[in-house]
Amino acid sequence: MSKSIISYGVYLPYLRIKRDEFLSALGSCSAAMKEKTVMDIDEDVTTMAVEAARNALAGLDISRVGVLTLASTNFPYQEKEMAGTMVEALGLSNNVLSAQHANSTMSGTQAILSALGLMDQNDQPYALVVVSDAPTSAAHVDLENGFGAGACAFVLAKDEPGLAYEGVFGYSTEAMGLRYRLPGETDMRDIGVKAYATQDYNETVKAAVSGLMEKTGRKLADYNHVILHQSDAKTAAALAKKMGCTEEQTKGGQVFAQLGDTGAGAPLLALCRVLDVAANGDHILVCSYGSGSGSQALSFKLEKSLVAQTNKPMQAALEYKKYISYVQYLKLKRSI
């Protein structure tokens, strides 16, 4: 049985803050985005997830969705079946197999993989995967400067042409002290050794990508689009270059500059950006990374244009925006 993504949807908060606002207010900014998305006071991971899912489901028979998987590092509840809110907000059948993936920025690709597996457990043709994230920390935490927000959703279908799933290679290893959060704490911690963080990212992501190449018998050059998890401005691009990727292969999936660090959403919002412009026959590689550490490299082939592509949903979401000041930003974060 073949499985493909047949539809995708995006939701980005309307509010944005430019990096210049950080520079003029604080004198520095720890992240090198141009601007980033900021949730409004009445938004959270669930509201963004619902909007992205509604966009992905538009025009489809939602009664045929039998699987619902969610991913975020920042669900509004530590314990609660969040899929329940989604089912009622979207009007899905209550008879869904649900799974929630959290605790790591890898959870986005995990949610896709678990949906692919759960689809074999019932007769419904569709699965809905929703990745929504908004990493947060208090304003005084260095890492916080780059944290953005956003959501994307994918409808997977059995035996229907679209973005065909071809395979995955996963890699996990122990890496201590990199971007971690303890129970009950809201602030992200990190031992703050950039060289160590970059080395771990490079080794982990490279292992997943190399493993996938070996498994599929392909070379990186065979891919029209290579998406490596972006949690900052340069690390992913530098690694892609080191692995021999051309700018042509990586430019389609650049999202950090506009969104900031979208946590679990990062590689999949990048995929949405690529889907806006991808052509039939394109091979696409998507690789996630989670500190601590792990990586999953997924291979796709665009066999048939997706209906959503005509509207360029990611492009439209990027263009619908309003800039706010750093003071408004602090108010929205409830810091002042």
Add this chain to the structure above:
Amino acid sequence: MGAHISIPMYQRAVPQRYRLIGQRCQSCGRINFPPKAVCKYCLQGTTFENVQLSGKGTIYSYTIIAGGGAPPEFAAEARCKGSYPVAIIQLEEGPRVIAQVVNPPEEGITIGMPVRAVFRKIYEEEGVTRYGFKFSPA
């Protein structure tokens, strides 16, 4: 005191608050939203069929809540924004509903402006988030 709604009451209204489920009166055919025990139009119908509303409508009337005018559950929002708009929305299926307007245009809200329903946090109480609809410029 704000407009306190208990969890059981809110829970019963989830289909209308989360995804705008209205009811078509079997007697006169008009659509009631929110659902009623007796049709508010013909005052006779007591049997209904559920209808999924589109969430599309226009601004019928609006007001700006500011300067301490917000009920307690919206006080944080009023403090953060300075003020926020509340509108009566004329839905395309007929009913009118009261809701907040998000992302209002720079030049202000106008009567007749097209809007669409969006899913937002309405307020939080007892650590339980109340989700529901607001409206955004279409």
